[in-house]
Amino acid sequence: MKPGVAVIGGGPAGIGAALSAARAGLAVTLFDEQPGAGGQVYRPLPAPFAADSGPDAEVGRRLRAELAASSVDARFARKVWFVGPAADGYEVRAVGPEGAETLTAPRLIAATGTTERIVPFPGWTTPGVMGLAATTIMLKAQHLLPGANVVVAGVGPLLAAVAVGILKQGGRVAAVVDLAGVGEWAAAMPAMAARGDLLARGIGWVAQIKRAGVPMLARHAVVAVDGGDRVTAVHVAPVDASGRPSGPSRTIAADSLAIGHGLIPATEIPRILGAAVEYDAARGGWITRADAYGATTVPGLYVAGDGAGIAGAAAALEGGRLAGLAAARDAGVLPADRFAAESAPLLAASRRAARFGGAMARMMAIRPGLVAAIAHDTVVCRCEDVTRGEIDEAIGAGARDVNQLKSWTRCGMGPCQARICGDVVGELIAPAVGGRLAAGISTARPPLRPLPYHALAGTFAYDELNLPAPAPS
Amino acid sequence: MGTALVETLRGAVRFAGSRRGAPVTIRVDGVAIAAHDGETVATALLAAGLRAVRTSAIRREPRGPLCLMGTCQDCAVEIDGATDLACQRFVRDGMVIALVDGAGA
Numbered sequence: 001m002k003p004g005v006a007v008i009g010g011g012p013a014g015i016g017a018a019l020s021a022a023r024a025g026l027a028v029t030l031f032d033e034q035p036g037a038g039g040q041v042y043r044p045l046p047a048p049f050a051a052d053s054g055p056d057a058e059v060g061r062r063l064r065a066e067l068a069a070s071s072v073d074a075r076f077a078r079k080v081w082f083v084g085p086a087a088d089g090y091e092v093r094a095v096g097p098e099g100a101e102t103l104t105a106p107r108l109i110a111a112t113g114t115t116e117r118i119v120p121f122p123g124w125t126t127p128g129v130m131g132l133a134a135t136t137i138m139l140k141a142q143h144l145l146p147g148a149n150v151v152v153a154g155v156g157p158l159l160a161a162v163a164v165g166i167l168k169q170g171g172r173v174a175a176v177v178d179l180a181g182v183g184e185w186a187a188a189m190p191a192m193a194a195r196g197d198l199l200a201r202g203i204g205w206v207a208q209i210k211r212a213g214v215p216m217l218a219r220h221a222v223v224a225v226d227g228g229d230r231v232t233a234v235h236v237a238p239v240d241a242s243g244r245p246s247g248p249s250r251t252i253a254a255d256s257l258a259i260g261h262g263l264i265p266a267t268e269i270p271r272i273l274g275a276a277v278e279y280d281a282a283r284g285g286w287i288t289r290a291d292a293y294g295a296t297t298v299p300g301l302y303v304a305g306d307g308a309g310i311a312g313a314a315a316a317l318e319g320g321r322l323a324g325l326a327a328a329r330d331a332g333v334l335p336a337d338r339f340a341a342e343s344a345p346l347l348a349a350s351r352r353a354a355r356f357g358g359a360m361a362r363m364m365a366i367r368p369g370l371v372a373a374i375a376h377d378t379v380v381c382r383c384e385d386v387t388r389g390e391i392d393e394a395i396g397a398g399a400r401d402v403n404q405l406k407s408w409t410r411c412g413m414g415p416c417q418a419r420i421c422g423d424v425v426g427e428l429i430a431p432a433v434g435g436r437l438a439a440g441i442s443t444a445r446p447p448l449r450p451l452p453y454h455a456l457a458g459t460f461a462y463d464e465l466n467l468p469a470p471a472p473s
Numbered sequence: 474m475g476t477a478l479v480e481t482l483r484g485a486v487r488f489a490g491s492r493r494g495a496p497v498t499i500r501v502d503g504v505a506i507a508a509h510d511g512e513t514v515a516t517a518l519l520a521a522g523l524r525a526v527r528t529s530a531i532r533r534e535p536r537g538p539l540c541l542m543g544t545c546q547d548c549a550v551e552i553d554g555a556t557d558l559a560c561q562r563f564v565r566d567g568m569v570i571a572l573v574d575g576a577g578a
């Protein structure tokens with residue numbers, strides 16, 4: 001029997017890893033939550049929709065075809081809720097359409113992508129406020145405009161992509177509100193030129209937005225949303241380079257807001273398995289320590305794609321291929337000379353793509369002034385409704401890291417398991433404890449995803465599950 | 474009728490030219506809502522103008538889908554009797570949805 005590898009995540013990194021590992025002779029099992037491969041950037045339209053066109057749709061289609069033609073055992077609509085060490089490698093537990101499944105593999109590649117950072121502001125919990133990534137999913141995978149009049153705000157390449165996606169369908173964009181200044185974009189140009197194709201696409205997007213007469217507010221932030229149960233207006237103000245509001249606000253009428261302040265690598269699986277992590281704001285924050293091929297500090301465990309440090313979808317595909325080759329080499333099915341020959345061009349391509357992605361990641365790094373400006377009574381932890389004031393109080397009372405803060409305030413203890421607020425909370429406590437390293441990162445533990453109880457009934461003892469305690473009512 | 478129209482107008486908007494799946498009907502807190510095969514419960518609710526789908530745990534404030542990728546949990550509603558994430562489930566004809574705490578309705 002062929003030695004195996006489990007790949008978690010079916011985005012570009014996971015697909016690249018699965019394909020190269022399978023070609024090199026490993027038995028590959030790939031798990032993904034979605035009904036088809038592609039991840040967030042190349043996410044397919046669900047089959048009942050008529051097929052789509054466009055460059056990302058093309059890349060996605062090609063990758064899915066390659067995957068379908070390969071020997072990869074690709075399992076979609078699977079929620080991986082548990083990973084752990086096993087005697088002969090790693091155990092992966094998932095639930096899917098056919099119920100619970102367990103797989104043991106000697107090697108594991110985590111290609112779990114990112115979550116989007118949204119730095120809280122008054123009204124950010126209003127229904128109709130959604131992430132830029134969420135809006136991208138709406139546009140690409142559901143053919144839906146977020147509203148009739150949308151403010152698009154935040155930072156990074158998704159800003160223009162989302163605005164253009166709305167305009168192309170005849171939607172109205174009330175304004176594009178960019179944390180970054182014109183100078184920041186100019187400074188990023190040389191690195192972005194490493195991928196001239198992507199740079200040209202971005203410039204084309206900006207031209208389309210300008211042609212449509214949409215106001216583009218550079219170095220501005222959303223400072224409040226009015227509405228209550230729906231969005232009625234968005235308040236924006238100029239900010240300084242750190243994101244701190246630095247002038248009077250103005251009001252823009254809108255019925256929805258698409259907003260995102262950068263991407264945060266998902267590191268839960270490597271952390272659960274004991275891999276070393278490090279903090280690098282310019283690559284998204286906490287990332288898994290890995291070599292150029294994605295090998296972590298834990299034998300047999302690899303990371304690839306944005307989950308290993310933000311570098312973008314193009315770099316993710318090459319990075320995934322490298323991780324797949326490394327797993328095959330370490331399993332003994334890919335001789336060293338073939339590994340060297342096959343990895344060299346991939347390494348060069350991934351470095352080129354990562355130069356572009358790295359410039360975007362630096363621009364999307366958390367802006368301390370924006371975090372510092374969060375108002376006292378603004379909810380930071382959506383799950384448990386914990387405010388900035390309550391967090392400050394706990395810090396004042398001596399909470400020394402995010403996990404202590406969690407047990408004192410319940411901040412980050414809810415069902416999202418701190419995936420939405422954790423990064424911002426780390427930034428809030430950092431100044432009091434000497435920085436982000438000291439502030440730490442919320443402890444990762446299974447279940448990786450909250451699961452409906454019925455999905456697992458009968459497959460395990462209830463107290464195996466370390467569910468977050470229910471909220472007091 | 475008037476209310477229904479306003480609700481529709483302030484919802485998310487289906488692309489004019491998009492060729493969607495077959496029409497299906499879901500029931501949301503007893504009200505029939507038109508959707509299409511291939512849409513998620515979350516997007517069907519948004520397109521119907523139902524942006525607030527639950528109330529928050531402590532403050533009981535209206536909440537709706539934020540991430541659409543299974544992370545934020547703010548789209549958790551009751552689907553055919555069990556709590557699940559609206560953004561991770563596709564609609565089926567006859568599906569019965571209950572908004573959690575009847576938020577914002």
Ligand code: FES
Pocket residue numbers: 515537538539540541542543544545546547548549558559560561
């Ligand atoms: S919208 Fe965030 S989990 Fe569904």
